[in-house]
Amino acid sequence: MLHRGLDGKEIPSGKIHKQLCADFLDGTLPAWLTTVGTPAFEPPPGRGLLRLTTAATAGSSVELKSTAVFNSTQFTEIAYTIEGLQFNGNIQISAQIGIKSADSKAGITFFHNVNQPSGIIRAYKADGTYTDYPTKMVFFTVNTAGDEGQNRKNLTVRLFTGQQYATSTGRRVYVYVQNDDQVGALADVTDSFTDGDLQCIARLTTSAAAAKTLVASQVKIDLWSN
Numbered sequence: 001m002l003h004r005g006l007d008g009k010e011i012p013s014g015k016i017h018k019q020l021c022a023d024f025l026d027g028t029l030p031a032w033l034t035t036v037g038t039p040a041f042e043p044p045p046g047r048g049l050l051r052l053t054t055a056a057t058a059g060s061s062v063e064l065k066s067t068a069v070f071n072s073t074q075f076t077e078i079a080y081t082i083e084g085l086q087f088n089g090n091i092q093i094s095a096q097i098g099i100k101s102a103d104s105k106a107g108i109t110f111f112h113n114v115n116q117p118s119g120i121i122r123a124y125k126a127d128g129t130y131t132d133y134p135t136k137m138v139f140f141t142v143n144t145a146g147d148e149g150q151n152r153k154n155l156t157v158r159l160f161t162g163q164q165y166a167t168s169t170g171r172r173v174y175v176y177v178q179n180d181d182q183v184g185a186l187a188d189v190t191d192s193f194t195d196g197d198l199q200c201i202a203r204l205t206t207s208a209a210a211a212k213t214l215v216a217s218q219v220k221i222d223l224w225s226n
Contacts, residue, residue, distance in 0.1 A: 084217025106196025
């Protein structure tokens with residue numbers, strides 16, 4: 001898929017492409033992927049799903065994240081994809097998929113907060129602050145209860161680090177959020193982006209005393225460099 005910036009110009013991905021992929025067909029996590037919360041698997045004859053369920057306590061979270069970190073000065077593009085992403089209920093939850101540092105002082109995330117109609121792209125800064133970029137993209141239909149199979153997404157957060165440009169003065173940093181090949185959100189975060197060692201992370205948080213579940217069918221991390 002061809003990606004363009006807000007100026008209409010093509011954003012080159014990079015010359016070298018590598019991919020990490022977890023399909024959960026053997027009912028295990030690969031070494032490069034870990035969780036906060038105990039994963040449950042549905043291996044064949046099932047579809048090869050992973051499920052993470054929060055405790056029934058307000059503020060409880062589960063996470064699905066890379067064990068490795070990726071320095072944004074070494075890559076031209078980093079993409080984190082969760083295929084078959086769904087939640088077991090969309091009431092009183094917050095969700096995010098990000099490519100960010102563990103201390104939230106570098107990188108970006110796509111964040112949909114509880115009871116907000118749509119998500120935001122958030123760029124983290126070294127001083128602990130951040131800049132939000134509103135979008136019309138959603139993780140889920142707010143306050144629609146029940147099994148959200150109809151909202152199942154192949155969601156990708158794609159960070160173009162700007163390292164593909166020849167000079168620092170010409171560097172542009174873009175974030176794409178995609179459902180399959182459909183672009184749901186795009187932001188130029190050049191003015192607020194901070195480089196660092198970035199981890200790919202997905203997090204689901206319940207804001208009520210009720211357990212919430214994240215379901216994934218496949219997880220991919222794509223890396224481009226020159």
